[in-house]
Amino acid sequence: xxxxxxxxxxxxxxxxxxxxxxxxxxxxxxxxxxxxxxxxxxxxxxxxxxxxxxxxxxxxxxxxxxxxxxxxxxxxxxxxxxxxxxxxxxxxxxxxxxxxxxxxxxxxxxxxxxxxxxxxxxxxxxxxxxxxxxxxxxxxxxxxxxxxxxxxxxxxxxxxxxxxxxxxxxxxxxxxxxxxxxxxxxxxxxxxxxxxxxxxxxxxxxxxxxxxxxxxxxxxxxxxxxxxxxxxxxxxxxxxxxxxxxxxxxxxxxxxxxxxxxxxxxxxxxxxxxxxxxxxxxxxxxxxxxxxxxxxxxxxxxxxxxxxxxxxxxxxxxxxxxxxxxxxxxxxxxxxxxxxxxxxxxxxxxxxx
Amino acid sequence: xxxxxxxxxxxxxxxxxxxxxxxxxxxxxxxxxxxxxxxxxxxxxxxxxxxxxxxxxxxxxxxxxxxxxxxxxxxxxxxxxxxxxxxxxxxxxxxxxxxxxxxxxxxxxxxxxxxxxxxxxxxxxxxxxxxxxxxxxxxxxxxxxxxxxxxxxxxxxxxxxxxxxxxxxxxxxxxxxxxxxxxxxxxxxxxxxxxxxxxxxxxxxxxxxxxxxxxxxxxxxxxxxxxxxxxxxxxxxxxxxxxxxxxxxxxxxxxxxxxxxxxxxxxxxxxxxxxxxxxxxxxxxxxxxxxxxxxxxxxxxxxxxxxxxxxxxxxxxxxxxxxxxxxxxxxxxxxxxxxxxxxxxxxxxxxxx
Numbered sequence: 290x291x292x293x294x295x296x297x298x299x300x301x302x303x304x305x306x307x308x309x310x311x312x313x314x315x316x317x318x319x320x321x322x323x324x325x326x327x328x329x330x331x332x333x334x335x336x337x338x339x340x341x342x343x344x345x346x347x348x349x350x351x352x353x354x355x356x357x358x359x360x361x362x363x364x365x366x367x368x369x370x371x372x373x374x375x376x377x378x379x380x381x382x383x384x385x386x387x388x389x390x391x392x393x394x395x396x397x398x399x400x401x402x403x404x405x406x407x408x409x410x411x412x413x414x415x416x417x418x419x420x421x422x423x424x425x426x427x428x429x430x431x432x433x434x435x436x437x438x439x440x441x442x443x444x445x446x447x448x449x450x451x452x453x454x455x456x457x458x459x460x461x462x463x464x465x466x467x468x469x470x471x472x473x474x475x476x477x478x479x480x481x482x483x484x485x486x487x488x489x490x491x492x493x494x495x496x497x498x499x500x501x502x503x504x505x506x507x508x509x510x511x512x513x514x515x516x517x518x519x520x521x522x523x524x525x526x527x528x529x530x531x532x533x534x535x536x537x538x539x540x541x542x543x544x545x546x547x548x549x550x551x552x553x554x555x556x557x558x559x560x561x562x563x564x565x566x567x568x569x570x571x572x573x574x575x576x577x578x579x580x581x582x583x584x585x586x587x588x589x590x591x592x593x594x595x596x597x598x599x600x601x602x603x604x605x606x607x608x609x610x611x612x613x614x615x616x617x618x619x620x621x622x623x624x625x626x627x628x629x630x631x632x633x634x635x636x637x638x639x640x641x642x
Numbered sequence: 643x644x645x646x647x648x649x650x651x652x653x654x655x656x657x658x659x660x661x662x663x664x665x666x667x668x669x670x671x672x673x674x675x676x677x678x679x680x681x682x683x684x685x686x687x688x689x690x691x692x693x694x695x696x697x698x699x700x701x702x703x704x705x706x707x708x709x710x711x712x713x714x715x716x717x718x719x720x721x722x723x724x725x726x727x728x729x730x731x732x733x734x735x736x737x738x739x740x741x742x743x744x745x746x747x748x749x750x751x752x753x754x755x756x757x758x759x760x761x762x763x764x765x766x767x768x769x770x771x772x773x774x775x776x777x778x779x780x781x782x783x784x785x786x787x788x789x790x791x792x793x794x795x796x797x798x799x800x801x802x803x804x805x806x807x808x809x810x811x812x813x814x815x816x817x818x819x820x821x822x823x824x825x826x827x828x829x830x831x832x833x834x835x836x837x838x839x840x841x842x843x844x845x846x847x848x849x850x851x852x853x854x855x856x857x858x859x860x861x862x863x864x865x866x867x868x869x870x871x872x873x874x875x876x877x878x879x880x881x882x883x884x885x886x887x888x889x890x891x892x893x894x895x896x897x898x899x900x901x902x903x904x905x906x907x908x909x910x911x912x913x914x915x916x917x918x919x920x921x922x923x924x925x926x927x928x929x930x931x932x933x934x935x936x937x938x939x940x941x942x943x944x945x946x947x948x949x950x951x952x953x954x955x956x957x958x959x960x961x962x963x964x965x966x967x968x969x970x971x972x973x974x975x976x977x978x979x980x981x982x983x984x985x986x987x988x989x990x991x992x993x994x995x
Contacts, residue, residue: 333740337728342703350695350731373739375690376729378703386726387686 290334290392295381296399297338299345304356306395307336307374311360315368334372339385342378350376380404382442386453393459394450400464401477403508404442407434410506419489422481422507425473432472439510443520451526454613460527466534466607467511476605477511480539483596484565487588491581505576507569514607521611530610536603539593551597558594562586643687643745648734649752650691652698657709659748660689660727664713668721687725692738695731703729733757735798739806746812747803753817754830756861757795760787763859772842775834775860778826785825792863796873804879807966813880819887819960820864829958830864833892836949837918840941844934858929860922867960874964883963889956892946904950911947915939 294306314332338349353374361369379385381396382404409415410431417423417431450460467475488505491497514534521527538545540557541564551557566586573582596602647659667685691702706727714722732738734749735757762768763784770776770784803813820828841858844850867887874880891898893910894917904910919939926935949955 335740335743342706344703346699346703346729350697350699350729353695353731371737371740373737374731376699376703376731378706378727378729384724384726387688387724390688 290332291337291386291390292334292393292395293337293339293377293386293391295339295385295394295396296402297340297344297349299340299349302397303338303349304352306397307338307356307372308360310334310336310393311369311372312364314370315364318368318370332370334370336372336374337377337386337391338374339377339379339381341380344378346376346378382445382449384449384453388452389455391450391453391458392455393461394454395461397463398465400443400446400462401466401509401511403435403438403510404445405438406506406508407438409434413504416503417506418503419485420482421485421488421502421505422478422509423472423475424478424482424485427473435510436472436516438508439512439516440520443512443517444524447521447524447526451524451613456613456615458613459530460609460611460613462607462609462611464607464609465511466517466605467513468534468536468605470513475511476602477509479596479602480561480565480593480604481507481509483592484569484585484589486592487585488577490588491585496581496584497577501577507572511605512607517607517609521609525614527611527613530612531608532610533608534605535608537606538601538603539597549601551601554594554597557597558590558592561593562590565589643685644690644739644743645687645746645748646690646692646730646739646744648692648738648747648749649755650693650697650702652693652702655750656691656702657705659750660691660709660725661713663687663689663746664722664725665717667723668717671721671723685723687723689725689727690730690739690744691727692730692732692734694733697731699729699731735795735802737802737806741805742808744803744806744811745808746814747807748814750816751818753796753799753815754819754862754864756788756791756863757798758791759859759861760791762787766857769856770859771856772838773835774838774841774855774858775831775862776825776828777831777835777838780826788863789825789869791861792865792869793873796865796870797877800874800877800879804877804966809966809968811966812883813962813964813966815960815962815964817960817962818864819870819958820866821887821889821958823866828864829955830862832949832955833914833918833946833957834860834862836945837922837938837942839945840938841930843941844938849934849937850930854930860925864958865960870960870962874962878967880964880966883965884961885963886961887958888961890959891954891956892950902954904954907947907950910950911943911945914946915943918942 292306292310294303297303297306311334314334338346340346377385381399405411407415410417415428415430415434417427420427423432423435454460465477467477469475472478485502488497488502492499492502514532518529518532521529540551540560542560543551543557545552563586566582566589570582573585577585645659645663647656650656650659664687667687691699693699730738734752758764760768763770768781768783768787770780773780776785776788807813818830820830822828825831838855841850841855845852845855867885871882871885874882893904893913895913896904896910898905916939919935923935926938930938
């Protein structure tokens with residue numbers, strides 16, 4: 290069975306998907322031992338961890354020995370299937386695999402990033418003055434460009450992955466989305482809007498040129514569930530097993546699920562700023578230089594704190610489980626890992642539990 | 643088609659095998675265009691670049707974009723097959739792939755390194771006094787331990803790769819070997835003997851303890867063609883397409899094929915020392931500490947120069963092309979990439995030209 294994680298990064302959560310898949314298989318094996326022949330006993334799992342070539346794959350690879358020891362200890366070794374882990378550098382908006390090779394694609398918190406800033410915005414023929422993403426003052430033409438880019442990217446992504454998946458292969462995507470129907474007031478629009486405010490303050494202080502801010506656009510779009518569903522439907526390539534939107538606090542250290550009160554908005558502002566800085570620092574540095582980083586994110590932390598005092602805002606997160614439809618030109622028997630075809634059925638069993 | 647390079651490193655030659663395989667396929671496509679349907683037109687090639695987890699995969703991955711551009715330019719793009727490059731961290735003395743997945747294994751200048759120093763030597767129950775590898779004063783018990791380690795490693799390697807290869811899959815290995823029948827006077831024995839001499843000088847100067855030198859053993863064995871052939875025969879897993887020994891000058895900058903004279907033995911000594919330092923520096927540093935490195939390799943360069951003044955010595959290099967025998971328990975139709983089965987035949991066509 291071949292499993293690919295798209296946008297794996299190289300942090301403490303990177304190997305989570307490997308753990309989860311191995312754990313699901315091991316549990317299934319343990320369940321059936323003593324009764325019938327365990328159906329996943331001879332399963333080999335090949336994992337591909339994908340990210341852009343600039344990702345720290347060295348760090349990731351050097352953590353694998355320890356990971357393997359811990360995984361074996363936790364699951365008492367014998368329950369785990371044989372598994373292999375490779376690194377795969379490249380954008381998931383390009384082909385990453387030969388035809389019909391992959392049984393399961395997974396991607397966590399990556400798919401809201403677009404393949405590029407829409408050409409009209411990056412050329413400056415259309416300008417989103419004072420903003421870095423869609424916000425309250427964004428003109429409709431800019432909204433349309435971001436939406437179009439999302440539709441093109443998602444549609445292309447579905448085509449690429451459908452070619453790479455075995456027949457009836459599956460895909461689980463988790464990404465930031467939008468709950469508010471009004472695209473100008475999406476929850477992520479507030480987040481990026483508060484960062485744009487901090488940049489505007491630097492413009493007022495004369496530390497950043499206004500043109501520099503106006504020419505900076507995030508390659509980002511947080512779609513609504515309906516927008517995502519529409520592209521999937523139009524593609525005619527996948528059936529939707531499951532689509533759901535849940536919410537996650539802006540502050541990653543705030544695990545209070547209910548209530549509309551932020552206990553310590555100053556600290557939450559700092560936490561949010563740290564988190565967002567880790568994500569966008571390379572983009573900011575590339576466009577504005579690194580001199581402004583410290584002050585920018587200090588101001589951003591204060592802006593976030595002020596916002597959270599008024600209203601506790603959450604990220605809407607879309608979880609999407611898709612199953613590839615049969616491709617008419619490749620009958621099922623031609624799938625590229627016929628020795629793994631049992632693996633595919635097993636993965637479906639595991640996924641359906 | 644799946645191609646794996648074992649011990650890929652991360653230098654300027656790392657992507658050579660990718661170029662060569664793509665070039666061979668592109669040439670075959672160009673040959674047949676205009677005549678019959680090109681047999682390799684729809685071939686996708688998936689490369690796995692393998693090395694130990696400490697290899698600089700980041701450097702390698704960051705060079706891929708440029709490599710792809712140059713490859714497309716050189717071959718005018720359209721002749722190249724679709725290809726994908728993954729990194730695979732791990733020792734090639736362990737399983738690296740699921741069963742019956744790989745069409746071609748390649749390994750260049752790695753397979754003379756053993757999986758470990760023989761246990762009796764590393765525990766110190768047997769000692770190779772004053773030496774770091776087999777040399778003139780090495781006792782027969784030590785020679786036997788090195789030989790046994792080679793046989794075990796090679797036999798294990800053949801079993802692992804045979805499980806991973808598709809039926810009739812192929813393997814091309816290039817590694818340092820031995821031409822001299824006398825194992826105590828192998829060409830590599832001279833090389834390591836001159837490094838041992840430099841370490842002995844440091845012992846005499848009181849900068850390295852004698853016990854430290856006596857407990858240092860290279861996990862290395864340079865077999866003769868007959869020794870390699872014998873292990874392959876005993877394994878009953880592979881047919882030998884081709885086995886050959888050629889010779890390469892110690893000094894990588896000396897491209898004079900004939901003649902027994904080294905033009906500038908001082909410079910050649912420096913060149914050889916640089917080259918060997920790049921290979922064994924991590925092992926030396928780990929055992930002796932980094933303080934001795936500069937002086938050690940200066941002395942080694944002088945020892946090599948003195949040796950080359952007396953006799954121009956060459957590395958014997960064994961090139962080995964193997965084809966996997968059918969595995970009785972997996973009939974050919976069960977190979978893991980049935981959609982690539984045409985690829986396998988094509989690879990055989992390419993390899994036989």
